[in-house]
Amino acid sequence: MELGKADTEKFVVHEVEREIELPAPPEEAWESVVDAEWLGGDAEIDLVPGGDLRIGEREGWVEEVEPGERFSFWWRLPDEQVATRVEISLTETEEGGTLIRVVETSPLATLDLIGIPLPSRGIGGGTSAHGPLALAYA
């Protein structure tokens, strides 16, 4: 099945969003965020776009690194076919704290559930060899 970008965007289906507030400015909160222990214990993150990432059992790669503002990455468990995208954004609150917003998105429905091949192109222009699907279907 060959799908164009407009088609593959229809497969962006699931999203989980959470927010918490930390009692420190974004620069300090950032250090805690990228320390990454809280994400799942033992973690190794090459903190550059395209860098490899291992967090607990999960593996993936870094998408964006904007210190004090945004950290996004893709990851998946070894037995999962599809990688999901995590975006963690930091916003300074009026009180001088930091609002941490996490959004995890599952980009592709598991169409293979009923034997339909999954789309073979990237999402939202992410079509490079190191793009989402390179990992998701490697």
Next chain:
Amino acid sequence: MSTDQVFSALSDPTRRQLFTRLADGGPATATELAAELPVSRQAVVKHLDALRAAELVSSSREGREVHYTVTPAPLADAVGWIADVGAQWDTRLATLQSQFSARQPK
């Protein structure tokens, strides 16, 4: 829309065939689908209605024609995924918050 509805809609072989045809071949009208599959147009419309009720298929009218398209979103067990992933983030964020409070007592 429940996962049960999705599986019930896909439990019928003709509906699976229709769904696969729409997913593989792109949007089509009931008339086109009936021509391709060994099913009457009337039966196709009935099956498409069942798929639409489970939100697996959506329809849009263009002039006198109704085009059907797959909306595979429900297939991935949305409810379960959102609950699992949400619970994981609740735990992680609680950890982050506690780490942070420990480092920076208020």
